[in-house]
Amino acid sequence: MLELNAVQSGYGETQVLHGLTLEAKQGRVLAILGRNGAGKSTTLKTIMGLLPVKSGQIAFDGKPIPARPFDVARTGIAYVPETRDIFPSLSVRENLEIAASRFGAEGADWTMERVLDLFPRLGERLDNGGTQLSGGEQQMLAIARALLMNPRLLILDEPTEGLAPIIVKLIHDKLQELKAEGLSMILVEQNFGFATSLADDVVVVSKGQVVWTGSAEAIKADETAQHTWLGV
Numbered sequence: 343m344l345e346l347n348a349v350q351s352g353y354g355e356t357q358v359l360h361g362l363t364l365e366a367k368q369g370r371v372l373a374i375l376g377r378n379g380a381g382k383s384t385t386l387k388t389i390m391g392l393l394p395v396k397s398g399q400i401a402f403d404g405k406p407i408p409a410r411p412f413d414v415a416r417t418g419i420a421y422v423p424e425t426r427d428i429f430p431s432l433s434v435r436e437n438l439e440i441a442a443s444r445f446g447a448e449g450a451d452w453t454m455e456r457v458l459d460l461f462p463r464l465g466e467r468l469d470n471g472g473t474q475l476s477g478g479e480q481q482m483l484a485i486a487r488a489l490l491m492n493p494r495l496l497i498l499d500e501p502t503e504g505l506a507p508i509i510v511k512l513i514h515d516k517l518q519e520l521k522a523e524g525l526s527m528i529l530v531e532q533n534f535g536f537a538t539s540l541a542d543d544v545v546v547v548s549k550g551q552v553v554w555t556g557s558a559e560a561i562k563a564d565e566t567a568q569h570t571w572l573g574v
């Protein structure tokens with residue numbers, strides 16, 4: 343579904359991805375794991391058009407991915423960044439309405455009603471400002487907003503970062519529901535247990551390259567790989 347082939351990318355003169363190759367398959371969850379600074383977030387930003395591809399190719403459904411973030415989103419890829427990027431001066435309702443108005447098509451799968459069914463907590467907070475939300479509520483809002491774009495591929499950067507265990511469990515269960523419905527996902531995550539319980543496929547990144555590829559089951563059983571690449 344999404345293929346990166348020998349991708350090089352980075353920040354200005356600083357090259358971070360050194361020929362990164364991976365594939366996210368339709369209807370499956372791919373976890374991208376690796377130590378701090380390995381290049382996981384850089385990979386996602388490059389897919390989303392937030393950083394330029396210096397060489398190599400990225401293809402979505404066999405076609406080259408557009409270069410600009412808005413066009414990438416329009417092809418059906420939604421991105422929940424590590425920073426969550428809630429509009430702080432807008433209410434929860436307004437944050438959701440913006441996504442729905444930009445990307446919600448007639449007869450689309452994801453409606454305001456449906457995202458509030460998934461996250462009832464947001465329904466209780468509709469008139470609250472973005473900054474009045476807890477970290478967990480902000481993460482729910484960021485995911486809800488991404489779903490309103492009716493993505494075929496949902497990309498999440500460290501969705502559990504800074505969240506209390508009970509909220510981590512809730513986010514896990516919601517993502518599991520989305521997976522059961524067949525939504526394709528890419529997940530960057532430091533929490534090994536969280537990532538491997540959701541993922542089907544795993545790639546491990548180190549120094550801007552993929553150093554391990556296999557199933558979630560295989561990496562759970564491979565203590566050497568965990569120790570070498572993840573310091574688990």
Ligand SMILES: Nc1ncnc2c1ncn2[C@@H]1O[C@H](COP(=O)(O)OP(=O)(O)OP(=O)(O)O)[C@@H](O)[C@H]1O
Nearest residue numbers: 353356358376377378379380381382383384385532
């Ligand atoms: N805005 C930036 N400008 C320059 N270098 C950056 C920038 N953001 C990240 N880097 C560098 O790129 C490298 C990869 O960072 P990246 O954020 O992709 O790592 P990561 O694997 O996602 O790890 P983390 O869990 O720490 O986010 C690091 O060496 C980092 O210092």
